[in-house]
Structure formats: structure tokens, C-alpha cells
Amino acid sequence: MDIKDIQNKVVKVSDIYAKKCNINRDDDWYILKLQEEIGELTQIYLSESSRGRNVGVVPEQLKQEFANELSDVIGQVLLIANHHNIDIEEALERKWFRYLV
Numbered sequence: 899m900d901i902k903d904i905q906n907k908v909v910k911v912s913d914i915y916a917k918k919c920n921i922n923r924d925d926d927w928y929i930l931k932l933q934e935e936i937g938e939l940t941q942i943y944l945s946e947s948s949r950g951r952n953v954g955v956v957p958e959q960l961k962q963e964f965a966n967e968l969s970d971v972i973g974q975v976l977l978i979a980n981h982h983n984i985d986i987e988e989a990l991e992r993k994w995f996r997y998l999v
């Protein structure tokens with residue numbers, strides 16, 4: 899599965915989520931939601947590294963929650979790219995992969 903396939907699936911899920919929860923995804927919703935997801939990722943990171951609350955959650959579960967929140971961040975980044983008609987593969991090639999040549 900390439901990034902575009904993943905992005906299309908993320909957009910479908912977000913459409914379902916927005917309809918089900920009656921969420922108005924206006925222009926700044928995308929970046930604000932990314933901030934929320936980064937906050938959730940940070941919270942789990944602090945718990946996993948024994949610098950945050952850990953209400954009886956075992957380390958394996960924290961690691962899985964960390965992975966889940968990381969996927970939320972990536973999903974939200976792909977939604978932002980889709981909302982702004984940005985080809986994220988092209989951007990990665992231009993910004994990151996130019997160092998590989």
C-alpha cells in the first residue's frame with residue numbers, strides 16, 4: 899500500500915467520523931486536530947517514560963497506545979495534505995529524499 903492509498907483510506911474514515919460525530923471540519927479544524935493528536939501522543943510518551951500518570955496500565959499496553967497515537971498524528975497529517983491538495987509523496991521527494999542522491 900502506498901501513501902496515496904493510505905491517505906484515501908484515512909480520508910474515508912475521517913468522513914465517517916465527521917458525519918457520525920457531527921463535526922464541522924472547517925479550514926482550521928485540520929491543524930487544530932493535529933495539535934490535539936500531538937498532545938495525546940505526548941501524554942502517552944510521558945506515561946511510557948515514567949514522567950506522567952500511569953493508571954495501572956502495563957508497559958506493553960502503553961507501547962501499543964503510543965503506536966496508536968502516532969498513527970493518529972500521521973493520519974491527521976495526511977488529512978491536512980488532502981485538504982490542501984498537497985501531494986505528500988512529491989513533497990517528501992523534494993524536501994527529504996533529495997539528500998539520497
Ligand SMILES: [Mg+2]
Pocket residue numbers: 935938966967970
Ligand atoms: Mg488520538
